[in-house]
Amino acid sequence: MLALTACASDGPFEGESPEGASGNDTPAERAGLGFTRDGALERVSPVGGERARQAEAARVVRELWEVAGARGAPGEVWTFDYQVHGGALTLLSFRRTSVGVGQGAGGTVEWSGFSRELTRSLSTLAGVKPRRLRFTLKRGPERWRFDLETVRGPVAVHARTVAEALPGASEPRVSDALTVARQLLPASRVPWEGRVHERARLQFEGLRLLQEVELGVFEVQEGSGRRSAPGSADLRMPVVQALLPFANAVGSRTVEVELEGRHVRGEAEPRWRVVAATTLEPTAPSEGMEDIAREYRAMQEDILRHWRQEVEDSARRAGVWSFEQLAYWYVGGFIAKGALGAMEAVAPTVAAVLGKGGAKAAQWFRTVLIRTPPAEREALQRIWMKAEAEGLMALKAGERAELQSLLKDMEHRLRAPITDKYSKDKLREWARQExxxxxxxxxxxxxxxxxxxxxxxxxxxxxxxxxxxxxxxxxxxxxxxxxxxxxxxxxxxxxxxxxxxxxxxxxxxxxxxxxxxxxxxxxxxxxxxxxxxxxxxxxxxxxxxxxxxxxxxxx
Known part of the structure; x- marks a missing residue:
């Protein structure tokens, strides 16, 4: 009833009808999909489900094992904090709170025994309501013991909200982590029979761990430093396995890590472990940007879901989101990734309006998108999906040039009359509905x-x-x-x-x-x-x- 046309005053009202325009609409647009009141993304079909929640639980148990369980010594105690939201489990932080009595003491813990009890019941215990869960792992002589509790804390903005069976770490993600680990493990800096402590900050962008590392404190806690234990590339793998779980989150984020390097008498090489890691909470958006930030995060998560599933069919990809959803995504992304400065040279008007942020900027950009030809909309979406999933630095020179060309055409189109019937009909339809x-x-x-x-x-x-x-x-x-x-x-x-x-x-x-x-x-x-x-x-x-x-x- 509300889908009747709104007036454009460029001809008889009764002569214009939106019915013929539906051929260019995306399925999401025809379904009227947008955002719910709490900022969640409306979808054509349901996502998540019991099988996905079980996959989330199984992945968490594997993360606990690779960070703490596989190398834990009797007496060690670790805590892991996860955000639960819609059945999805996102790692927020972990920390070793008690040091063990020494590697090799006590019996060896097997993976099967470690995982059996926890995997069976975790998906049910975690639930779907937003809350923070804390796992406490205590290493006894023969086995690990687990405690699970709810802890206070706001819903983490980088947490996923849809349960899914995440794929294993891809080759690019492992390569990124190995490169970062090489910077974190400086050659020949662990004293013979000594111990060092290091702190650093890492940057994640979508699915990727950026290779720029902000090194912090490095201190020798034991050992004279006169002689260093030799190292090899194999030492990096425990660090890599501790970093990879933080890639399963949303948006741009900073993770602060603490590492321990220790050389034990009788061993040829030192051991390195990440003994603490925390995702830092970002600065809260300004009041005018709250709505953009909320809807943008919802779009980010959906982008990463599709990227992980390697959806290469552009026709399918173009139909997943409505113009409203895309507008919030682009505006939020251009601002969050600091892309507006680079846009000013080719699209000064676009950069100026989007720089104001807020729902009005998104509404304005939606009218820009509808005036953009379908082929150019799809090209922009393809390029920006990659930037969202892997960061702006992942764009190749040709993609950057294509992005600039698309934005330049948008800028030019802003000053040209709207002549195509589809764009005018869609603007009228939105006007009437809103x-x-x-x-x-x-x-x-x-x-x-x-x-x-x-x-x-x-x-x-x-x-x-x-x-x-x-x-x-x-x-x-x-x-x-x-x-x-x-x-x-x-x-x-x-x-x-x-x-x-x-x-x-x-x-x-x-x-x-x-x-x-x-x-x-x-x-x-x-x-x-x-x-x-x-x-x-x-x-x-x-x-x-x-x-x-x-x-x-x-x-």
Whole structure:
């Protein structure tokens, strides 16, 4: 009922119909998918499920084993904090809280025994409600013992919200981690029969661990330092296995790690372990950016899910998200990744508007996307998906050049009239939906089912003149007014006169004419219309408005 067209004032209202435009719509757009009130992403089909939650539990047990269980000594105690959300389990931090009595003491713990009890019940114990879980692992002489408790803390912004069977670490992820581990394990710096402690900060971007490492404190805690224990590449694997679980999160994030290097008498090489790691909480977004940040994180997670599943079919990829979802994703991503500065040279208007952030910037960019040809939308989506999943540095020179070209074309298109029927129909459809559902729901209720179809949604500055105001959203709330069909016919007569007599009206003239229509017809905006009381007044208003328009145009 609300999908009827909104007015563009560039022709008879009854002559425009959105039905023919649906061929270019994505399935998500036709389904009306957007975001729920809490910022979650609406989806065409359900995701997650019991099997996915069991896979999450099995992965967590493997992470506990690779970080602590496989090399733990009797007496060691570790804590692991995970965020639970929708059945998904995201590692937040771990720490060794007690040191063991020495490697090799006590019996050997086998993987099968370590995993059997915990895997069986973990998916049920974790549940799906947002909360933080703390695993405490205590190494006895023969086995590990486990405790599980809920701890206080906000929902981590980088946590996943959809349970899934995550694939194993890919070759690029392992290669990244090996490169980072090489920087963390400096050659010949563990004293003979000594111990060192190191602290550093690492950066994750989507699925990738960036290779820039911020080295911090390095101190020798035992040993004279006169002689160093030799090292080899094999020493890096325990560090790699401790870093990889942090790649299973969302967005850009910083992980602070603490490492211990120890050389034991009688052994040829030192041992390195990550004894603590914590994902640092990012700075809270400003009040105006809260909505963008929330919706952007939802899109980030969906992007990473599809990227991990290696969805290469561009037609499928293009139909997964609505224009609303894509707009929030692009705006949030361009800001979060610091891409706006590089965009200024080729798309200064786009960079300026998006730099303001907030829902208004996303709404504006949605109108830009709808004016972008489908092939270019798909190309932009393909490139930015890679940037989201692997970081801007992962883009090749050709992809960077293509991205700049796409943005340059967007900039040029902002100053060209909107001529294609699909774009105009879609803008009208959105205008009508948002006007009655978001801006004027009480008017929609007062009109009722029968009268609602007779009311028009009009753009004060018509769609045909949108190019004169490139930084404004043509569908902004202040540019939309609802009116009865009779009123709309009179307003349209004014713009038809302008179209006939001033084909190239300036921005100043268009603004003045919009002000004139508001002045003379404003009493009938956003209200129920009674033709028995307003017929004569409406005719007089049209006559007066036309007289003023003639003066503005100098006719």
């Amino acid at each position: 006007y009655f559902e978001v801006h004027q729901p009480r008017l929609a209720q007062a009109l009722g089912k029968d009268l609602l179809g007779t009311y028009q949604v009009h753009h004060l500055v018509p769609i045909e003149h949108a190019h004169l105001f490139p930084t404004r959203s043509i569908n902004a709330a202040e540019n939309l007014v609802g009116m009865a069909r009779e009123v709309h016919s009179s307003v349209n007569s004014v713009w038809t006169f302008v179209r006939t007599n001033a084909k190239h009206a300036s921005a100043k003239e268009v603004e003045e004419i919009a002000r004139i229509t508001h002045k003379h017809f404003g009493r009938w905006f956003h209200v129920l219309y009674d033709p028995s009381k307003s017929g004569a007044a409406l005719a007089s208003a049209e006559k007066a408005a036309l007289k003023e328009v003639v003066a503005v145009l100098g006719l």
